[in-house]
Amino acid sequence: MISAPDVVAFTREEELEDDLYREPPLPEEYSVPLFPFAGQGANPWAKVAGSKFTRDFILISEFSEQVGPQPLLTIPDDAKVSGTFDLNYFSLRIMSVDYQASFVGHPPGSAYPKLNFVEDSKVVLGDSKEGAFAYVHHLTLYDLEARGFVRPFCMAYISADEHKIMQQFQELSTEFSKASECLKTGNRKAFANELEKKLKDLDYTRTVLHNETEQQKKANDKGYYTTQAIEKANELASVEKSIIEHQDLLRQIRSYPYRKLKESEFHPYEPECALDRADVGGDQDPPASDPAEPGETHLYTHVPSYTPKLIKAKSAKCFDKKLKTLEELCDVYFFTQTLDQLHHIERTFRGDVCYLLTEQISRALLKQQSVTNFLFEDVSFLDEKPPEKQYRGCQGLGQDAIDEKCSEESLAPKVVISLGSYKSSVECVPIKMEQEVENSEEPKMSESVMSEHQENLDYLDADIKGSISSGESIEVLGTEKSGSGLIKSESQASLPVIPSPQAGRSKVGSRRTVSEDSIEVLSTCLSESLIPEDFKASYPSAINEEPYADDDEGGLRFTPRLNPGVDDGQDDASKQESLVQVDAACCIGKESPSFLEPLPELGQKPCEEDGVVRIPPQPYRPAEQGLRGGFPSHDGLSGGVLPYELDSRYLTGSRDVSKSSLDECLDSTSYISSAASTCSDRTPSPAHLACAAGERHRKRAGQNALRFIRQYPFAHPAIYSLLSGRTLIVLGEDEAMVKKLVTALSIFVPNCGVYAKPVKHWVTSALHLVDFQKWKLIGLQRAVSPAGVNVLHALSRYSRYLSILDADSKTLRCPLYKGTVVARLADHRTQIKRGSTYYMHVQSILTQLCSKAFLFTFCHHLHLPISEREPEESVVNRRMNFLKLQLGLANEDIKIVQYLAELLKLHYIQEPGHGGNPLLRFDYVPSFLYKI
């Protein structure tokens, strides 16, 4: 709605205007030399500097441990898109910045591998030679067969326009995070399944080996062990160690803090319902099966789907095996969701950056106009999170899929029961481990199992440390919530201080130090050499671009557990129990040399609390004041204006500051046009966020409206009818023609509420009063049948409520219009030629009308007397004077504003969720017949 026609000129449109309106060529002497690079349809602003791909695309690459960086897939999946662009080479470039491949399977000091829940990293890369710039989103997926159990991947949004990447960084980051979260969730699920299978295999192997050893023992009466027996014993030991390791991995993957996802804003993907249900299933299941006798037979009858295999002592060499594909690494449902999201991203960011920016700004501004924006705006377009809803819907539909997952999930605890038996085999105190694990899935409920949390937090600690340290070394633009986790560790650290037996405590400490070690390793692994020097230099300013670490979030996260009431409320028994569990869980860690060390983290705590690390350094931005001056500094706005802020920062840091100075930023249009000077994309620009269909519809409607205005001399009274709330009937025999007219005119119809536009494209039956209440623009069939007579009879009967546009005989019957607003809105001599341009023109004039209606509606004294004694007439006079003099409305224009004001009132008064009766307002005014 808020539009700048001069910007629109840069947008391209496929279905251009009629040839009729094409101007004759300029005389030779006036013509401007053609832009040298102008190919067919290229605009002179397009930056053609050698990019080898035709439009933006998304690339997914992997750093394969076997063959190195390799491209996996592109979106759109079209060879033409990437063209001659060397995907392999570019994959190498983008993967070479990855720092997270540095996973340590067995951190020194730890007996068994640990998983890192590594935060994604977001980097902007540029390759001027290739003319490609990319937003790169690194993530790691778990794979049991992979080295260190992780497979590094990255998703990259590749564009020829570096401004686009920079200015849309925040949006890209948000959207890609969604995709990444989805992918990782699916991966965790798949990984857990894989682990369960592996555990079953191992357990089976152990049983077999155990039996063999027993037999050998019996057979052997010599008093000494044969080498064979020793070998077997070793093998058994290694299998048992392996079991413990895998068990631990399983617990780690299950203990992934889901709550984190729920709290943070951008995880619409997380099928919460599915997870919740899975949790519920996990909680309910263990009591059902008997944990007291966790016999394998009992176990396996429960899981008939998988027959365990004997595992060879030595696993295959890593180059022998075939690594899983991305699809195999992830749950199918989540994989498709991820692809959907990536397609959505591709669609969303298609087109020129200036277009995206205008769209974003106008959307941000429109969102503020909460009182009036429903009138002429597509409200779904303004909706905060339309794609999420869409996905929610998908999930709702995919009920089967969810059920399937639930059943998968519910299988898990059964396996977990056997953990007890694993434990007992390593001679630990037999404890009901299942409780622990089950709680780990639902951390909020697990007050009694502190050890679990501690472990979780250890992992978190590790992650966070890792990401922070990496952030220091590389041009990482955004690592999510890098600071927030620290508080967690503090709050965590304070937990064990609550009186507890010494033994348990020391063990807790030991585990914590172990995790600390792993962090050390992780951070040292990040070597500077990994980062190519030119990458580093290309965006020096970008280093500081860590998005705001949300301190509050982190602080709040653990408050429920820190609540002393909760802790105090616990009886000692449960604490004891939890500590014993710690004992059990940590029994493998006894070899750890750091066992007796004091708790280093407790010592670290104070300095972390200073918040030095938590808040990433922010560049000083003098321009911001000025920028904010241009717009009302409103909280709700910040999201929308963000592109400006980002841009100013980038511009100050980047080399081409000269291109658009900060002063220019003040003037939005001039700024946008300068930003528009690079057009990476030669594809038509769709709306940002709004679905492409809606955009096409608008374009078509604009084009049709333009045609209508030029064709029909009585367009003004027709449009006036629509704007003043008088139902307009488009009568005709030909459905296509009528629908076209209705589409054209629909852009002038004010919405009555937040529902769809009150437009009915095609009706064949006779109309009733109720229809006029509901619809303000109706396409009606003219039929020769008796029914058709009825239809016409109804029209003449209700003629006072209607304006009738006869598409066949080209006549219009409606009240007279003598105002000026519509003349500006629909000038048949307009120079505007494009549908979308005209649409914007209409929207801008309608916005003016809206603001007038807003003023009119919300001026107290125009409607209510100033004093008690003031007669009604003087209020009426004041009202009319305001409309005429202040708002400058003439004649029928007053009625338009009055109608809009009435709609505003109704909308404002209306109780939310209460539909309210639709009312029909009308006037007793004579109609006239217009002919061409």
Next chain:
Amino acid sequence: MLRWLIGGGREPQGLAEKSSVQTIGEEQIQNPYTELLVLKGHQDIVRFLVQIDDCRFASAGDDGIIFLWNAQTGEKLYELHGHTHKITAIAPFSSSDITEEKMDLIITASADRTVIVWDCSSGRQVQKASCFHSTVKCLTVLQRLNVWLSGGSDLCVWNRKLDLLCKTSHLTDAGISALVELPKNCVAAAVGKELIIFRLSASNNGSEGWNVLEVKRLVDHQDNISSLVSVNDLTFVTGSHVGELIVWDALDWTKQASECNFWDSSVHPDVQPEIKLSQSPNEISVQHLTSDEECVFAAVGKGIYVYNLQMKRVIACQRTAHDSSVLHIEKLPNRQLISCSEDGSVRIWELREKQQLPAEPVPTGFFNMWGFGRANKQANQAAKKMQENTPMYFLELVGDLIGHSSAVQMFLYFGELGLATCSADHLIILWKDGERESSLRSLTLFKKLAQNGDLQLRL
């Protein structure tokens, strides 16, 4: 702005019954109803609207459901289910006992031979009587005596608790079609062609016992009595299917005046006899009567007639006020008259005194409202006489409301809240003054703003 197209009779060809209906253009300055609300709920013809209090009304019809509505917002308050057949009569019964708090009740009678008393504040059925031998066709509440009467094939008297106090013997199979309260504990019941006067007298034994006695039978009507209305304490009026209108003395039940020539166009000089012949009984039937202190307003066929009680003659009429039978008329306080008809329209009329006496060559079709009640006299004489001593009146059409797609059965005037109309198209429409509604909405808006703390007044 106003065009008169009356008097089909004066057309040379004598045809064009259709064009004889007065119409009004699209510009209706005096018509205040510029906003409407459609109330949906009924599934069959809506026949009755009854006012409960200042802002509530009930509707009932052939679907046997009673709806309670808010007249201001159009909100549906209650949906009362209980009858299995169509509703035949409905009456409000607000008890104003000093001991109890005010209770708004409505009584409904249905073709399923039951009568139900409903509580309007809770929307619940209070009591139900199903001991009837025939359908109750009319209900009358005698507030003064705190009893109500039901009229079917016999007349029953009930108290508020739905105890049958007394009843008459079986009167007729056709049943009582109308009841009206008269002074001195009397009621008049229209039974076919007869008008029967009953008197309620306190019985000797019980404290709350009543006896009902037939006092008099009046057999002056030639055909079935179709309408019965009480004008004041001294007078009541009846109308029959053949267009007779009789004014009765309410105390001694004697005939004060009668008018039976509404339909007789021969009395009128300019109406041609063909039309008279073509008239069917339906077109001269007195459908509905209403009155104020001075006049009785009669809906006769398609026309509306104003009968002055003092002058004992019709002072103004609109022979073809609607395209089809007029079903209901109501006098408004402001000299306006509203009529609704089978043609689906509602029209607003104003009774106006003619400013200027017409000279001799007045186009008769234009002012054809005078001269009634002069059956046996020469038209010229009548005209001259009237010019001499009586003011001239005419009914001017000031607005029409078109919204229903079928016969408008009834309407209810709510003063400034508007007008509710019910129709055979299953709808009820609330017609409202758009200006007033708009300012009310503004008021609500600023109240809400103030509530939200967004209102800042700077004088």
